[in-house]
Amino acid sequence: MIPQETIQQIVSRIDIIEIINSFVKLRKRGTNYIGLCPFHNEKTPSFTVSPSKEIYKCFGCGRSGNAISFLMEHEKYSYVEALKWLAAKYNVEIEEKETSPEYKQQQQAADSLYIINNFARQFFSDTLFNSEEGNNIGLSYLKERGFREEIIRRFELGYNPEARDTFANAALEKQFNKELLQKSGLVVARESGLQDNYRGRVIFPVHNQSGKVCGFGARLIRKNDKAPKYINTPENEIYVKSKILYGLWFARQAIDKYDECLLVEGYTDVISLHQAGIENVVASGGTSLTPDQLRLIKKITSNLTILYDGDAAGVKAALRGLDLALEEGLNVQLALLPNQEDPDSYVNKWGASAFSTFIKENKKDFILFQLEFSLAEAENDTNKKAQIVNRIAESISKINKAEDFTKQQDYIQKAAEILKVDEGGLHNLVNKFIREKISKDEKKLFQQENFSQQPGDQITEIASEDQESLDLIKDEIYHERSLVRCLLEYGLNDWDDEKKVADHVLYDFMDDETVEDPMLKKIINTYKTWYDEKLEPTAKSFLYMDDLEMSNAVVHLIEFPYEVSDGWEQKYEMAVPTREENYKTDVVSTLRYLELKKIKKLISLNADELGKTKSVDRQMLLIQTHTHLKKMEMQLTREIGMVIMK
Numbered sequence: 001m002i003p004q005e006t007i008q009q010i011v012s013r014i015d016i017i018e019i020i021n022s023f024v025k026l027r028k029r030g031t032n033y034i035g036l037c038p039f040h041n042e043k044t045p046s047f048t049v050s051p052s053k054e055i056y057k058c059f060g061c062g063r064s065g066n067a068i069s070f071l072m073e074h075e076k077y078s079y080v081e082a083l084k085w086l087a088a089k090y091n092v093e094i095e096e097k098e099t100s101p102e103y104k105q106q107q108q109a110a111d112s113l114y115i116i117n118n119f120a121r122q123f124f125s126d127t128l129f130n131s132e133e134g135n136n137i138g139l140s141y142l143k144e145r146g147f148r149e150e151i152i153r154r155f156e157l158g159y160n161p162e163a164r165d166t167f168a169n170a171a172l173e174k175q176f177n178k179e180l181l182q183k184s185g186l187v188v189a190r191e192s193g194l195q196d197n198y199r200g201r202v203i204f205p206v207h208n209q210s211g212k213v214c215g216f217g218a219r220l221i222r223k224n225d226k227a228p229k230y231i232n233t234p235e236n237e238i239y240v241k242s243k244i245l246y247g248l249w250f251a252r253q254a255i256d257k258y259d260e261c262l263l264v265e266g267y268t269d270v271i272s273l274h275q276a277g278i279e280n281v282v283a284s285g286g287t288s289l290t291p292d293q294l295r296l297i298k299k300i301t302s303n304l305t306i307l308y309d310g311d312a313a314g315v316k317a318a319l320r321g322l323d324l325a326l327e328e329g330l331n332v333q334l335a336l337l338p339n340q341e342d343p344d345s346y347v348n349k350w351g352a353s354a355f356s357t358f359i360k361e362n363k364k365d366f367i368l369f370q371l372e373f374s375l376a377e378a379e380n381d382t383n384k385k386a387q388i389v390n391r392i393a394e395s396i397s398k399i400n401k402a403e404d405f406t407k408q409q410d411y412i413q414k415a416a417e418i419l420k421v422d423e424g425g426l427h428n429l430v431n432k433f434i435r436e437k438i439s440k441d442e443k444k445l446f447q448q449e450n451f452s453q454q455p456g457d458q459i460t461e462i463a464s465e466d467q468e469s470l471d472l473i474k475d476e477i478y479h480e481r482s483l484v485r486c487l488l489e490y491g492l493n494d495w496d497d498e499k500k501v502a503d504h505v506l507y508d509f510m511d512d513e514t515v516e517d518p519m520l521k522k523i524i525n526t527y528k529t530w531y532d533e534k535l536e537p538t539a540k541s542f543l544y545m546d547d548l549e550m551s552n553a554v555v556h557l558i559e560f561p562y563e564v565s566d567g568w569e570q571k572y573e574m575a576v577p578t579r580e581e582n583y584k585t586d587v588v589s590t591l592r593y594l595e596l597k598k599i600k601k602l603i604s605l606n607a608d609e610l611g612k613t614k615s616v617d618r619q620m621l622l623i624q625t626h627t628h629l630k631k632m633e634m635q636l637t638r639e640i641g642m643v644i645m646k
Contacts, residue, residue, distance in 0.1 A: 002083055006094055010083055011544040013090040016054045016067045023074055038074055039063045041405050041434070054543060055555050064555050066543045075299075079548060109180065110237040116176055116184050117205075117213040117238075123170055124158020124203040134159040138202050141221050145268065146348045151275040155250070158203040160196055160218065168194040185215070185233040198231060204267045206233070207249040209296070215239035217246075217267055217285075232285070242290040245297070246270055246283040252300060254279035260303040262359075263289075269307075269343040276352035281343075294328045305333045305363050307343050325366070326398035332366035335359045367395055367411055371418055389419055393426060397433035479593040480515045484523055485557045486590050488539040490583040491527070501587055502531050509591055514598075519553050526550070596633065603629045 017033055020026060026033040026049060037047035037058040046060035057064035065073065071082040087094050128134040138159025142152055160167055168187045171194075172178075178194060181187045187194040198218035206215040215233030233239045247270040255261045262281040264270060273281045284293060297304055304325060325332045335358070337346050347355045364372075371392055378384035392415050399408045412430060416423040483505070491502035499508075506528055515521055523542070530537040542554040606629060610622040 002080060002094055006087070006092065007083060007544065007546070009092050010086050010090060013092070014054065014067045014086065014544075015051075016049060016056070016070075017051050019067045019086075019089075020049055020056060020070055023070075037061060037063070041408065043405075053558055054540060055558055065552065066555060068544055069548075069552065069555070079546065106237060109183075112177065112180050113184055113236060113238050114212050114214070116171070116180060116186070117215070119171065119174060119176070120167065120184070120186050120216070121156055121158065121205050121213050123167060124160055124205075125153075125156055126158075127161060127166075128152075128157065128159040128203075131159075131161070133161050137162075137200075137221060141202060145344075146275075147271060148275060151271060155271055155274075156205045156213075157271075158205070160198040160201050160203055162200040163196075164199065165193065165195050167196045167198075183234075183236050185231075185236075201231070204246075206239070206244060206246055208238070208244065209248065209252075211249050212238075214244065219267075241285060243292040243296075244285070245293050246285055247274070248282045248296060250274060251280055251282050255282075255297075255300045259301050260305060261297045261301050263297075263304060263306045264343050265308065266342070266344070272344040272347050273355075276347045276355065278347070278352055278356065289324055291324055291328065294325055294330060298328050298330060302329060302331055303333075304330045305335060305359065306366075307335050307337065307359065309337060309340055309342055323395055323398045326395060329399075333363040334366050334369050335363040367392065368414060368418070370395065371415055375418070385419070389421060389426070389429070392419070393429040394433045397430050397437065479590060479597065480517055480520055481557055482590045483515065483594060484520050486583075486587045487524065487527060488537075488542070488554065488557065490587060491531070492536055492538065493583055495584075495587075501583070502527075505587070505591070506531070509594075514594060519550070522550060523553060523557075599629055599633050603633065 017026065020035075021033075024035045024038050024047065026035040027045075031050070031052065033049045033051070034045045035047050035049075036042055036045050037060055039058060040061040040063075042060050047056065047058045049056040055064060055066050056070060063073065068079065068082045068086070071077050071085055072079065075082075075085070077085060084094060086092075128138045139152075142157060147157075165187075168181070171181055171187070178189075181194065182189055186197055188197050189195075198216070200222050201218035201220050204217040204219070205213045206217060208214040215238070217233075218231045220227055220229050220231075232241065235241060246267055251261070251270075251274075258280045260280055262273070262278070264273070264281060264283050265285075266283055270281055270283045273279070282297075294304075337343065337358075341349070343355070346358075350358075371388070374388045374391070375385070378388060396408060396411045396415065399411070408430070412427050413423055416426045419426070487502060487505055491500065491505070493501050495501045495504040506524075510524075515524060526542070527537050530541065535541070539554055539558050542551055545551050603626065606622055606626050610619060610626070613619055613622065
């Protein structure tokens, strides 16, 4: 974990305009900055950044956050990765430390697995080159496949002997933990003890982005119809298959140099191409592409060429990753190898030059290839063609980066020509899918802005029965949020000669029932703890905390205020008070509404009891109470009417 002191050093140096301007062209407007939103297509800028509040908000798609959440959203970083990016930018040295027993235990397990894997890598490599069985079986097989010794050593290939427990015994002699050995997937537990899991197999170490061995692939050499050809490491603390690309550690510099990543299916495809001098290549491990794998590629290049077998299965495997790749903003092309060749067999048969020439001449744009392939399958079937139109429109809608707007329009024009449909109609269909996605995002945003499901559930249940009650609940949510916003924005301002706004709100006004929303309560309690500790909390205190849920909730509470137009004072000869100057009015208005909420609740409870009691004396007392509460309600209503709302 990154120490809190280091996080504060990083946060204190953050310039949100400088950071976001690295990715989005911003221009000043009033006290804020605006630009085209990087999260959805738009022609008119609606993406607003406030340097004073250190937040951004798009008024088109609703996305909002701070500098760290922008990096997490735009660059697909984790919280820690975003902090490390900022630390590198601002020259802050990071010394990580464990802050919890759980984290420490997880780190210890990860470190131990890396040590075990490194021992295994050395053991398998030594067995391959320095044992009779390794030479005769493992090395012989690899050389028959055309692999030279230098490439075998570079990729650190190895061999696990046929004997039941050769590796297991070697690992136990080194006193490795039995449970961690099993978690690594290298051994399995049997009644007779630990046994090797990869017996009689060639071993392919899998390296992570820093070059450490995080897992293994093991290929069977002997003929055995019952055993799987490949076995892979089970997922554990350091090996998550969906987040790994085989060969990326060796390919990263070539990918950057050529600004293109070639994606293949298998280990041997990668090794054969590297051996032939084509080094900008990685493998997905024979599974469908995942968002995490695509993001690994996007960090180095935006250009992805997928190389798969030319059969129908290969084509469909490639198409499965299309929409994901488009959503990540990748320029995707596809090259299908002829005659059921794979990259390994093709490069060995025809050589590197012929391979590169074939790819260059035969790679096709992914969307247009999908269109042509689907039309060939559909033939003259009208229903299938209608499905293709919808599928292509949905795929084109996934191109959602603002800078790719022209590309999206080009796809619509070309697809309309190929499909022989009206271009305007296809454009409308693409926009329909975009609107549906934005609608889904807005629903998620609405849930986030209400912070918990309870008010939303309550609204859903009541909406069809009682609109007045629905409006009341919405008002309660609004005014609870307004109270917390006032606390965050004005809490340290003077209330009178003796107290701050925070003193009045927290100690004179609030009780346990003033705010019901769990997240709002959590924010208030955190604020109160800091305030009592004399830390002078503000909204910014919450923006960069590691509790991302609370941080995001605070971002949604902070409003972008309206700004007075240039020349207003000269034209109308009157000054317009700022929100800061009007803060007491803002606070008073919010507190009065919440007082009114309390009184309405008391009136309701009083009326319920009046309907149930049979005691005449009790009835008289409740009637008097009702009269008193109604007078208070009328008084508050008049006061609220006199308050000048912002």
